[in-house]
Amino acid sequence: MPVDLEEFINGIALLADNRNMRVTLKQSGKGAAVCGAMCFIGGLIGGPVGLAVGGTVGGVTAYKMSSNFRTVGDIIQNELTQEEKWRLQEHIVNSVRQIHPTDIAMLLPLIMNTPSLQEAVLKTVVTFITNEMRYTIAN
Known part of the structure; x- marks a missing residue:
């Protein structure tokens, strides 16, 4: 009996979400540039106090920009x-x-109830997400 692809994918997504697997969407570099630029501008305008204010404002701005973490389940x-x-x-x-599953329909319940299989599946998901989709896993 064939298993529904969407059901299988939803099960794998649930497994990834249970492990709190997230990906970052390459915003870290932009955040660092914004933070550094704000600190530099603050230092030019206000001296040492401007450095502190610019660094704080830049840090908050970088935080807002880099909050683009999504769950692996959502991506899947x-x-x-x-x-x-x-x-x-x-x-x-x-x-x-x-x-040796004789039927793929038996595979999903088996994965969900076997920790060693969960690890094998999650390693495969990480490899797939990083190699084929070019995302970075953030754990």
């Missing part, structure tokens, strides 16, 4: 194309092939 459910979802499912099935 909402950003993957159908082809990428099929490839992710194929990667996961290949990563746990040693258990």
Whole structure:
């Protein structure tokens, strides 16, 4: 009996969310540049006090800019194309092939109840997200 792809992907997304896996959307460099620029401008305008104020304002601004962390589950459910979802499912099935599931419909409940399989699946998800989607996992 074939398993519904969306059901399988939602289960993997739930597993990733339970582990609080997040990705960063490459905003750290911009945040550092903003913080440094604000500190520099503050120092030019107000001297030592301006450095402190500029650094504080720059830090808060950088924080607001870099709060672009998303959960891996959200990325899996909402950003993957159908082809990428099929490839992710194929990667996961290949990563746990040693258990020899006779039916892919049995695979998801088995993964959800076996910690060692969860680790294998999560490693596969991390590899897929970092190599194929070029995101950085933030844990």
